[in-house]
Each structure stands twice: as C-alpha cells, then as structure tokens.
Amino acid sequence: MDAITYERAADVAGAVRAVQQPGAVFIGGGTNLLDLMKGGVERPVRLIDITHIGGLDGVTTLPDGGIRIGALVRNSDAANHALVREQYPLLSQAFLSGASSQLRNMATVGGNLLQRTRCAYFYDTAFSQCNKRVLGSGCAALEGHNRMHAILGASPQCVAVNPSDMSVALAALDAVVRVNGPAGERSIPFAEFHRLPGDRPDVDTTLRPGELITAVDLPPPLFSAHSHYLKVRDRASYAFALVSVAAALQMDGERVQTARIALGGVAHKPWRASAAEQMLNGQPLTQAALTNAAAAALRDARPLADNRFKVQLAQRAIVRAVNQAAGRAGGVA
Template sequence: MHSISYERARDVAHAIELGSTPGSKFIGGGTNLLDLYKSGVERPVRLIDVSRIALNGIERLPDGGVRIGAMASNTQAANHPLVRTPYRVLSEAILNGASAQLRNMATVGGNLLQRTRCYYFTDPAFKQCNKREPGSGCAALDGFNRIHAILGASDACIATNPSDMAVALVALDAGVRLAGPEGERTLPVAEFHRLPGDEPQFDSVIRQGELIMAIDLPPSAFAARSHYLKVRDRASYAFALVSVAVALDLQDGAVRDLRLVLGGVAHKPWRALEAEDVLRGQALGEEVIKRAAAAAVAGAQPRQHNAFKVELAQRAIVRALHSAGGIA
C-alpha cells in the first residue's frame, strides 16, 4: 500500500484549493473510486471528502428547468417529484443503474465520473491497458471483447462508458456545472465525456481541481414522452450491453423533434444523429422506425465477440421508440 492522506473539504473553495494538487481525488459516495483504489487501479495521494458540502439540493430554475446538486444521491434524484415524472427518462435510467444500496450512497456527480468496467482495465494483472498505462496497448482488441464498443472506438481503446444516467442526460440536453481553479464553467453533458482517440486515459474533459457542482435540466418539450431501455445479462445490478434513451416531441402523430442516445456501445453516450434525421418530421410508423434503427448503427465496427450488439442495438431502438411513442 502507498501513503495516502485524507481531508474533509469545508466548502467549494476549500475543495478546489485542496484538489488542485496533482494526485488529489474528490470522494463523495466512493462507490467506484474505492473499488478502484482497493484493486490498485487508482492510486491517489490525497482523498478530499466533499460529501459534507451543501450541494445536494434539487430545485426549480427560473426558466422552468431543474437543477440537481452534484452531492444528491442517485436515489434522491430518481425519486424527486421534479424529476420522476417531468423527466421520466432520467428517473428510469438511474433506477436501472444499480442496486438500491448503491443508489442510496452514490452521488449524481460521481455517477458522471464512473470509470469503465472493461475487465482489462479493472484488473491490473492485465498489463496491456492504454487507459490505465498509456502506451501499453489494448488487450481487449484481440481478447474477449463481448462488452466492448462498436461505435467511436480507436486502436488505443474499445472500452465503453458505464453510466446509465449520462445517457439519459444527453437525451435531455442537460448541462454540467463545474467550478475549479480557473473559475466556473457550464458545458453540455454531451461534451463532458470524450472518445478515446489516442489518449484513452482521459475519460472526460474535467480538469485537475475541478468539482462538479450541479446538473441542469432545461425545460423540454419532449422529456415527458420519453423512455430508457436497458438490455443486460441479468435483471439486477448489471451494466448495459446496450441501452437506449429516447425523448420525443410528437405533433399530430409526427415527430417534430427528438433525441435518441445509445449506451453500452461507445466510450461516451452515443447520440444517434443519423437516426434522428431519419425520424424527424416523419409519422412514427414501423418502417421509418426500422430505418432509423439501421441508421443508428450504420458506422458500427464490431470486434470478434460483440458483433451481436449491432442487431441488439437496432432491436432496442425499435422497442424504445414503441414505448416512448405509445405504439402497441
């Protein structure tokens, strides 16, 4: 074991000051970080406890949207009246994300910062992992890659993002508020995570010392008619093989606007823009739904063991659209 220090942040400014030191990590619920620390994947030199900072409120914004504090638990966010019905897809995604015990402990901010569950990353016995040791290679490329990416991957990494919540947030055009040594900034959740490229060690664009303050949900014309579908190996406490977040704005049976986002298929929540283009302005019928599903995976590059995800994603998209659109 290596030496590690622990400090409790008094407030946001104190947390940012402590977190600016290289090797420092913020810890809220700790449901992912502590597992990675115990296995030797994460090796922080300082843990900064931010769980006592008052960032757990959920409130209505002046524009009619909703702000969810980063320290709100997943359970609190999923069951809050400002979220559960108005932003149904988000509540469904969180409730499908983990067991009740984990949801009670895990925070909204921490959910966004989850690291991949690629077994070559989470087990240091495997020496080839560019995400853990840049330049070492990617064992998943020619290894057992059943759970890995079919979209947006690179020769450096084919890992997937594990968050259910993030998929729904992208479908809702949500923003993430950050505070750090250089001040505050807000960016779309869709731009928070990154594709692996040749630097897969960076999961997101968050900077050293930056703290997630809140998630902002804008008022949405299509949030109420939405659905999150998760396909997994078992019904309880399993990560998505494929997931779909759909949010529809229908007028007279036609799709005026929509968001269609996939999980379990890429290094970040994957917005299926080509599928959206197929559906936008069309009556929501069986033929156009199938065309949209095919368009969503047209650029897929499956590996040896995960080619099934291409058809699985299409079937999941069809089913999710049926549910969100109220099609029998």
C-alpha cells in the same frame, strides 16, 4: 498498504484549493473510487471529502423552467424526487436501472458522471496491456474477450465503453454540467463532457485539472409525456448494459416533432444517434421509418469478434424504446 491522507472540504473553494495538492482526488459516495483503489487501479495519496459541502445536495427549479440537480444528490434521491419523476421520467428510469438499491443510496450524481469503464482488462492490473491505465501499453481487449465492448467511436487505442445509465438519459435530454475550478465557474454542454478515446483513452472527460462538478442543469421539460429508457443486459438487476437506449419524443398525433435518441453500452461515451433523430424529425412514426432510422444509427458500427450481435441488438432496442416512448406496444423489430 499505501498511506492515504483524508481531508474534509467545507466549501467549493476549499475543495478546489485542496485538490491541487499532489496525488489528491475528490471523493463523494466512493462507490467507484474505492473499488478502483482496492484493485490498485487508482492510487491517490490524499482524499478530499466533498460530501459536507453545503448547497450541492438539492434539486431546484431554474428560471427558464428547467431544473438543477446538485452534484451531491444521491442517485436514489434524484430518481425519486417529484420534479425528476414527473418532468423527466426518462432520467428517473435511467437512475433506477443502474447498479443496486444499496449503491444508488450512496452514489452521487457528480460521481456517476465520472464512472470509469468496467472493462475487465482495465480493472485487473494483472493485465499489463491497457492504454487507459498505462498509456502506450496497448489494448488487450482488441484481441481478447470483447463481448461487452464498443462498436461505435472506438479507436485502436481503446474499445472500452462508458458504464453510466444516468449519462445516457442526460445525453438525450441535452443536459449541461456545471463545474468550478481554479479558473472559476463554467458550464459544459453534455455532448462535450465525455471524450471518445482517440489517442488519449486515459482521459475520460473534458474536465480541467482541479475542477469540481457542482451540478447538472436540465432544460425545460419537453419530453415528459413521451420517453422511455430501455436497458438490455444479461440479468435483470445489478448488471451493466449490453445496449441501452434513451428515447424522448415530442409528438403531434402520429407525427414526430422532435426525437432524441441516445445509446449506452456501445461507445466510450453516451452516444447520440443523430442520424436516426434527423430521419424521424417531422415525419410520421411508421415502423418502416423507425426501422430505417435504427439502421442509420448503427451504420458506422465497427464490431469486434465477440460483440457483432450488438449491432442488430442496438437496432432492435432503438425500435422498441421509441415505440414505447410513443405509447405503443413496441415489440422487437
């Protein structure tokens, strides 16, 4: 059994100092980290408990009309907070689509942002080939069972996908991640927070060493009337997405003023469907336009042997999610 030291941080500055120690990591709800430790994937020697830091567990209104969600807010509390439910229903739906109620009661917003992939080859240390665990060892999923893996933005080094439902909604809503570290505070636009694998799949985010997530900021609500989170999975609960879609619209009658579409289950990070958004912006929301936009979103897909079905599934999911966001019946295309 590995020896582990536990330390409780009293404030952000103390946490940032403590995590500079060799082998130290932050722990919040622990719903992902403890699994990784039990499986031998992560082997920290010092846990810095941040759950008692004051000021990080609330939801507040910002001067511009947006909201700030503290990093220690539990997923269930965020999903059911009045400001989130009423002004950002897309995010509330995404929270409630993730994990189980028991896990949502423990998992934190900051921890959700840092979830590691659920790729079976990453989680099972019996497989020696995993560039995310051991850089340079290879990627067993490329020639292995890859039904759950990426069809967009992957590289020869890694085809794992980001597992977070919350992050897909935050990508569509143009959230900002606030962090504090040895160099002070900074804000990271959500599109820049998670990385594509490239030749460094072992690095999931653009966080710098020692930085602690303190909050997520959401801009003023523009999509509360027209949004929908759709998650397609193998069973109704406690399953990761085959494909998910966060769709948010500003509508003027039948015309789309602004479209935001993000995909989950298809890439190493939440995937903004920018080409589809551009095709819909300023146009009447016809089925033909929506079908063409969905096809454009998957134009660069590079499926693997076992997940070719994801290309058409993602296209149909986009059509359904956007239709439902617009208040239509929204059957599969």
